[in-house]
Amino acid sequence: AQSVSQHNHHVILSEAASLELGCNYSYGGTVNLFWYVQYPGQHLQLLLKYFSGDPLVKGIKGFEAEFIKSKFSFNLRKPSVQWSDTAEYFCAVMIGGATNKLIFGTGTLLAVQP
Amino acid sequence: ETGVTQSPTHLIKTRGQQVTLRCSSQSGHNTVSWYQQALGQGPQFIFQYYREEENGRGNFPPRFSGLQFPNYSSELNVNALELDDSALYLCASSQRQGDWLETQYFGPGTRLLVL
Numbered sequence: 001a002q003s004v005s006q007h008n009h010h011v012i013l014s015e016a017a018s019l020e021l022g023c024n025y026s027y028g029g030t031v032n033l034f035w036y037v038q039y040p041g042q043h044l045q046l047l048l049k050y051f052s053g054d055p056l057v058k059g060i061k062g063f064e065a066e067f068i069k070s071k072f073s074f075n076l077r078k079p080s081v082q083w084s085d086t087a088e089y090f091c092a093v094m095i096g097g098a099t100n101k102l103i104f105g106t107g108t109l110l111a112v113q114p
Numbered sequence: 115e116t117g118v119t120q121s122p123t124h125l126i127k128t129r130g131q132q133v134t135l136r137c138s139s140q141s142g143h144n145t146v147s148w149y150q151q152a153l154g155q156g157p158q159f160i161f162q163y164y165r166e167e168e169n170g171r172g173n174f175p176p177r178f179s180g181l182q183f184p185n186y187s188s189e190l191n192v193n194a195l196e197l198d199d200s201a202l203y204l205c206a207s208s209q210r211q212g213d214w215l216e217t218q219y220f221g222p223g224t225r226l227l228v229l
Contacts, residue, residue: 004156032214044157044204044220051214090156099170100215101147102206104156 002027004093006105013081014113021076021108023091032094033074034102035065039087047089050074061085083114117141118207118221126227127195135190135224137205145169145210146188147218148180151202160203163188164210192226200228 007022025031035047048059055067065076074091091105117140127133139146145164149157159172163182177193186207192199202225206218 034217036220043222046217046219049217092156094215096213097170099162100210101159101162101170101172102149102157102218103159104149106154106156 002093002095002103004091004103004105006089006091006108008108009106010109010111012111012113015083016080017112019076019078019081019085019110021089021091021110023074023076023105025072025074025091025093025103027072027093027095030096032100033065033067034092034094035059035063035074035076036090036092036104037087038090038107044090047076081110081112083112086110086112118205118219120203120205120221120224122224123222124225124227126229128229129195129197131195131228132191132193133195133226135192135203135205135226137188137190137207137221139186139188139205139207140219143207143209143219144186145208145215146182146186147206147208148188148190149204149206150174151204151223153201157204160190195228197228200226202226 005024033050037047050067058064089108092102119138147162148160151157161171162169166182179191181189202223204223205221208218209216
């Protein structure tokens with residue numbers, strides 16, 4: 001069955017530190033890839049997405065992600081985090097087919113200390 | 115804001131009861147997907163509605179059912195509630211064009227507690 005793995009369940013960083021959150025998926029066919037973010041008390045929001053083209057995609061708030069097809073990975077990065085980045089981050093994969101459902105990872109809770 | 119709204123925001127029910135959750139999709143979107151997010155987990159796909167018909171279902175029993183209306187809004191119904199149904203229920207709105215569904219935009223969710 002298709003699945004998404006996020007390697008870090010909890011990450012604690014100081015402001016200005018660099019961030020990389022890992023995401024791997026298991027599916028051999030064509031995929032669309034997403035990172036969603038859930039800030040405290042807010043709904044799930046799209047951070048960035050990859051459908052095709054340049055495997056390095058840029059999202060909102062200085063986030064970027066790189067799709068490495070050979071590694072089935074879509075890691076999220078930010079060079080310098082801020083306290084306001086404290087949130088839960090979800091990687092999601094959309095596979096082809098009639099439904100195109102999203103398969104989510106279990107999420108990574110990021111706490112940024114001022 | 116995504117333009118996707120859900121009601122109610124919170125709900126408390128007891129085991130065996132039935133519940134209906136509602137979702138209004140973003141203007142211009144023709145597809146609604148429902149997800150269940152248990153505490154500490156990522157959202158799990160329940161089912162999807164497109165053009166008022168179910169268009170795919172995840173690993174959820176038949177007591178989870180839904181509807182989509184001509185204005186593309188949707189309902190999720192759960193019968194015979196169980197304690198494990200306690201979760202955040204998310205509605206996602208999107209547009210289907212061709213073979214792929216475009217980006218899904220989520221509502222704020224309905225938090226259901228089953229006692």
